[in-house]
Amino acid sequence: MYSIKEAFYTLQGEGMQAGRASVFCRFSGCNLWSGREQDRERAQCRFCDTDFVGTDGEGGGRFANAAGLAEHIAGLWPFAAGAQGATPYVVFTGGEPLLQLDEALIEAMHQRGFEVAVETNGTLTAPAGIDWICVSPKGNTPLTQTSGHELKLVYPQQGVSPEHFADLDFDHFLLQPMDVSHMAPSSQPRHDNPLQATLDYCMTHPLWRFSLQTHKIAGIA
Ligand SMILES: C[S@@+](CC[C@H](N)C(=O)[O-])C[C@H]1O[C@@H](n2cnc3c(N)ncnc32)[C@H](O)[C@@H]1O
Numbered sequence: 001m002y003s004i005k006e007a008f009y010t011l012q013g014e015g016m017q018a019g020r021a022s023v024f025c026r027f028s029g030c031n032l033w034s035g036r037e038q039d040r041e042r043a044q045c046r047f048c049d050t051d052f053v054g055t056d057g058e059g060g061g062r063f064a065n066a067a068g069l070a071e072h073i074a075g076l077w078p079f080a081a082g083a084q085g086a087t088p089y090v091v092f093t094g095g096e097p098l099l100q101l102d103e104a105l106i107e108a109m110h111q112r113g114f115e116v117a118v119e120t121n122g123t124l125t126a127p128a129g130i131d132w133i134c135v136s137p138k139g140n141t142p143l144t145q146t147s148g149h150e151l152k153l154v155y156p157q158q159g160v161s162p163e164h165f166a167d168l169d170f171d172h173f174l175l176q177p178m179d180v181s182h183m184a185p186s187s188q189p190r191h192d193n194p195l196q197a198t199l200d201y202c203m204t205h206p207l208w209r210f211s212l213q214t215h216k217i218a219g220i221a
């Protein structure tokens with residue numbers, strides 16, 4: 001059984017694949033926060049910008065098996081597989097997708113012609129077969145998934161230095177300014193200007209590439 005908060009067609013907004021047409025499949029639930037505002041300040045991850053509670057979003061629901069969920073996702077890609085000269089792309093996110101994503105679902109997406117991407121906090125090991133692994137480490141949590149295609153660190157995070165990750169086995173290293181606009185002022189971390197801090201770090205540490213959440217600027221999901 002898979003629990004899905006929402007599933008929809010959009011453009012990947014972040015990281016090295018920013019701008020790519022994608023079906024987003026957002027799993028319900030996370031191992032670092034309950035998703036309830038009253039728990040935010042004592043959660044392991046306190047800056048989350050996402051509602052991943054329940055299965056009531058657009059395209060959400062409970063799916064009994066991999067084939068059923070894969071059919072649902074494939075139906076959200078608006079073209080026939082292989083049409084338009086583009087490979088269909090699904091981004092599994094959440095919540096924490098590695099609580100639910102398994103080889104059966106990855107295989108079912110591949111059978112339907114999709115490339116499979118994941119956005120994970122890195123505290124759980126990824127199943128085999130994922131085509132694009134984005135790990136976004138969260139301060140003071142154990143990093144288990146130490147390899148992948150991109151490491152995308154939200155910046156600045158208290159007690160976390162990008163240098164700590166720079167030797168890991170990733171093809172790309174990205175720094176993404178922390179958005180605090182969704183948080184109550186009392187919950188916002190004390191930092192003057194995450195955007196400027198991120199720009200400064202990337203310009204003085206050229207291993208790191210600047211990642212903006214472009215979907216928020218564009219006003220799309
Ligand atoms: C909502 S998370 C879901 C996937 C997974 N749980 C994770 O943390 O990577 C998707 C992406 O949004 C990033 N993110 C979450 N809250 C953010 C914020 N306030 N500002 C910038 N990026 C944020 C995460 O670091 C992650 O890269």
Ligand SMILES: Nc1nc2[nH]cc(C(=O)O)c2c(=O)[nH]1
Pocket residue numbers: 010011012013014024050093094119215220221
């Ligand atoms: N357009 C768009 N791009 C994204 N990249 C990562 C997202 C996420 O929430 O995992 C996200 C999202 O929520 N929307």
Ligand code: SF4
Pocket residue numbers: 030031032033045046047048049050052094095096121138
């Ligand atoms: S780990 Fe990801 S989904 Fe979970 S609370 Fe943090 S940003 Fe949100």
Ligand SMILES: [Mg+2]
Pocket residue numbers: 049050
């Ligand atoms: Mg998001």
